[in-house]
Amino acid sequence: MTKSPAKTARSHSADWWRGAVIYQVYPRSFQDTDGDGIGDIKGIIERLPYIAALGVDAIWLSPFFTSPQADMGYDVSDYCDVDPMFGTLADFDQMMTEAKRLGLKVIIDQVISHTSDQHPWFKESRASRDNSKADWFVWAAAKPDGTAPNNWLSVFGGPAWEWDGVRKQYYMHNFLASQPDLNFHNREVQDAVLDAVKFWLERGVDGFRLDTVNYYFHDKELRDNPPHAPDSEEAGLDAPDVNPYGMQSHLYDKTQPENIEFLKRFRALLDQYPDRTTVGEVGDGARSLKTVAAYTSGGDKLHMCYTFDLLGPDFTPSHIRHCVDSFQKQVKDGWVCWAFSNHDVTRHVSRFVQDAGERETVAKIAASVLATLRGSICLYQGEELGLPEAELSFEDLRDPYGIRFWPAFKGRDGCRTPMVWDKTKSQAGFSTAKPWLPVSAEHQALAVDTQESDAASVLAHYRATLAFRKSHPALIDGDMEFLATNEDVLAFTRSKGEERLLFVFNLRRGPQEIGIPAGIKVKEAVAVPGLSGRHVATEIHLGPLDGFCARL
Structure with missing residues (x-):
């Protein structure tokens, strides 16, 4: 329960x-x-x-x-x-x-x-070119050769235009042909x-x-x-x-x-x-x-x-x-x-x-x-x-x-x-x-x-x-500043008021030992669920896909 x-x-x-x-x-x-x-x-x-x-x-x-x-x-x-x-x-x-x-x-x-x-708005809009919702969707005439008004494409593949035989015009759809775009x-x-x-x-x-x-x-x-x-x-x-x-x-x-x-x-x-x-x-x-x-x-x-x-x-x-x-x-x-x-x-x-x-x-x-x-x-x-x-x-x-x-x-x-x-x-x-x-x-x-x-x-x-x-206000809406590290490590600080936290993540599939970034003074390690990184003297020891947190 x-x-x-x-x-x-x-x-x-x-x-x-x-x-x-x-x-x-x-x-x-x-x-x-x-x-x-x-x-x-x-x-x-x-x-x-x-x-x-x-x-x-x-x-x-x-x-x-x-x-x-x-x-x-x-x-x-x-x-x-x-x-x-x-x-x-x-x-x-x-x-x-x-x-x-x-x-x-x-x-x-x-x-x-x-x-x-199938929305009533579209059903009315496609019924004629002069009804109260005729301009509620994006309608356009065909080019003289019958092709679509322009080259726009649908996210779901093919042209973003569908011919409608009732109005004898094309309507626009960014997605499926059954999803006509509203005319904002x-x-x-x-x-x-x-x-x-x-x-x-x-x-x-x-x-x-x-x-x-x-x-x-x-x-x-x-x-x-x-x-x-x-x-x-x-x-x-x-x-x-x-x-x-x-x-x-x-x-x-x-x-x-x-x-x-x-x-x-x-x-x-x-x-x-x-x-x-x-x-x-x-x-x-x-x-x-x-x-x-x-x-x-x-x-x-x-x-x-x-x-x-x-x-x-x-x-x-x-x-x-x-x-x-x-x-x-x-x-x-x-x-x-x-x-x-x-x-x-x-x-x-x-x-x-x-x-x-x-x-x-x-x-x-x-x-x-x-x-x-x-x-x-x-x-x-x-x-x-x-x-x-x-x-x-x-x-x-x-x-x-x-x-x-x-x-x-x-x-x-x-x-x-x-x-x-x-x-x-x-x-x-x-x-x-x-x-x-x-x-x-x-x-x-x-x-x-x-x-x-x-x-x-x-x-x-x-x-x-x-x-x-x-439980940490700095993580809710505190500031964030990245620190210079090697390309396999993500390091940043989160801070709000008196709270300033250092986070270091190793996203490599092997262990890493990195020096504490310049200008950073670790006050104490902070236990974070699932992270097992350690602070040893002037280094941070990290296992594969691991992390470390400290209070500064």
Whole structure:
């Protein structure tokens, strides 16, 4: 039986999100209570004590809105209701009540760059060129030869334009053809999506994760995108090298200057409600940090953003330092949310390991590094168990992105398989029926019930590490300064007030002995869960994939 931590004064403060630990729940795969093989809101309610016992501050729910599920709920057909497969609004309200009782904030996805083609807005918009919603989506005439208006591409492959025989025009879709883009140049569209946001604010949600936040506006002149710059990686998802989307510099189909004013409108609405927050997903290739800076500066737009910088295969000190240092230099008064995994990328244990035998060690050291970075952090369900990417056959795939690029790319389903709760039960306790994606046998052996009774488990490490983070104010919102070391060592200080901590991480697969960085005077070693590095005279001795902490 897990016990939830007591509420803290910080959970009631206006800046609770700054330095918060957010746990992402993918509702389809978390817990099924009605035996249809798909997770639901009642399942989330059942497992909230487990989430609270991890020591996190908030949960982020991936979409649960009414949807035909062409893109697993990221194609919304009703922004103000719960899809019946997940439950009802009453279930959602009950979940909110239970989350508040446990001291958890609730952040929900808002997918407002596009809708489903089954949304009533789009059905009306495509009906004619002169109805009240005719200009609510991005429509354009064909070129004289019948081809698309310009060269824009879809993230999911192929052109970003789909011909509609009713209007005899093309409509724009950054993702699936069944996900038409809203026309944010139309003020009525902005008003409508803000009304939907207000609906959930009135139900007490504490914040919004804004999907594809830099995709809201397009270039009014529909100018062609130029070829991509050699050093940019534009796709924003795994495997850009198999996707022609990465062959363009996306100067005109996203990240338009008009987005700034809309984000100010969004923030003005949130500021009417106390203690709310926003975290924006920015996929903008080499320009991502510049975009984050623009979207989070001034205190009148987004509270924080995250990029795909740490969601790739590189788990080296130089890469982590570059990402964090670049953010701190470019984003002066904004805030970042770091993550190693989410529902769109291969699980980080599989990305970072060099051989299967080090999976548990890598899972633990990655958690330690993430928990000590400056910023808020997101954990993705199952990473606290050290789950690797699930291996699926083509016949099992449900992800349209994976199906489109198979076999060069296996898609995102391998990180979306069901949560494993009980090793002894059918479907690992996720469901009594065949689940929408198969339960991995490798995952079942790592189920929660097995790790609950093991003090050396990855789950125990996550709980202890998050408790350590929470007990040190410098780790919540203190300053961070990197120190010069060799390329296999990540060293930095975290400081706030009188507290100044040194962290040194060895991400090499062999031991290291390094001299204490110049200008650093160690006062005493600090015990950190899972780290066994030692301070010996003027050196720090580190084992493979190990770390050390000291008070300065």
